[in-house]
Amino acid sequence: MQKVKTFSVYFFDACNWVKNNLDKNATLMSLWSNRVVYACERNVGGSNDLRLSNNATFIHELAKKLGVNYFFIEKFSIDPLSRHYAEMYDLSWLELIYSHPQYFEKVYENGIPFEECKNRLLQGIPCDGVIIFKVKD
Numbered sequence: 024m025q026k027v028k029t030f031s032v033y034f035f036d037a038c039n040w041v042k043n044n045l046d047k048n049a050t051l052m053s054l055w056s057n058r059v060v061y062a063c064e065r066n067v068g069g070s071n072d073l074r075l076s077n078n079a080t081f082i083h084e085l086a087k088k089l090g091v092n093y094f095f096i097e098k099f100s101i102d103p104l105s106r107h108y109a110e111m112y113d114l115s116w117l118e119l120i121y122s123h124p125q126y127f128e129k130v131y132e133n134g135i136p137f138e139e140c141k142n143r144l145l146q147g148i149p150c151d152g153v154i155i156f157k158v159k160d
Contacts, residue, residue, distance in 0.1 A: 030058065031097070031099060031151050031152075031153075033098075033133045033134045033151050033152045033153050034055075034058070034062065034097060034153060035062055036133055036153075037063075037095070037131060037133055037153035037155065038059070038062040038063035038064075040131050040133075040155075041063040041064075041065055041093075041095075041155070042063060042064055042065075044130075044131075045065065045092075045093065047064075047065070048066070049065050049066070049092045049093060050065070050066040050067065050068045050069075050089075050090050050091050050092050050093070051063065051065050051066070051067050051068075051091070051092070051093045051094070051095040051155075052067065052068060052069035052073055052074075052086070052091045052093070052094050052095065053067055053094075053095040053096075053097070054074070054097065054100055054110050054111070054112065055097055055100070055110075059095055063095070068089050068090055068091050069086070069089055069091045070085070070089065072085055073085055073086055073089075073091065073094075074112055074113070074116055075107055075113075075116070076116075077115065077116070077119060079119055079120070079122070079123040079126055079127075080126070082119075082120075082126070083123075083126035083127070083158065083159075086158045087158065087160075091158055092157065092158055093130075093155055093156060093157055093158065094120065094127070094154075094155065094156040094158070095153065095155055096112055096117065096153065096154040096155070096156070097112075097153055098134055098135075098137075098140050098150050098151055098152040098153065098154065099149060099150070099151050099152075100112055101113075101114055101117060101140070101141075101144055101150075102114060103141070103144035103145050103147075114141065114144065114145075117137075117154075118141075120156055121137070125159070126158070126159055127156040127157065127158060127159065128156060128157045128159055129154060129155070129156055129157075130155050130156065130157045131153070131154070131155035132152065132153070132154045132155070133152045133153055134150065134151045134152015134153065135150055135151075135152060137154060140152065
């Protein structure tokens with residue numbers, strides 16, 4: 024039962040960063056929305072279309088339309104095989120976000136760096152931490 028009762032310390036560290044650095048009216052997209060609303064004290068919005076699309080322009084435009092200012096990405100929820108699982112971010116989607124800095128800017132990361140995390144995930148080794156991207160205007 025202990026695993027059920029605990030959650031990533033990195034998640035809470037990222038929420039503390041959000042509380043200290045992001046406007047109270049910021050809206051975050053996260054798969055763990057209930058926990059983000061509670062722990063980060065910010066609104067959560069978006070749709071599955073944001074994390075399932077493979078078109079950066081569409082993702083950016085939809086995020087703006089939905090009022091999403093930030094993507095709050097939990098590294099423990101990255102699927103290295105990009106299978107569109109519920110409560111998982113496709114690794115290919117995250118690579119797409121990274122490859123379009125004209126639309127998305129990484130503003131925060133904790134845990135092991137993304138590239139190291141990606142290599143671990145591809146070897147079947149989980150990793151932890153959070154990455155926060157700002158959706159640019």
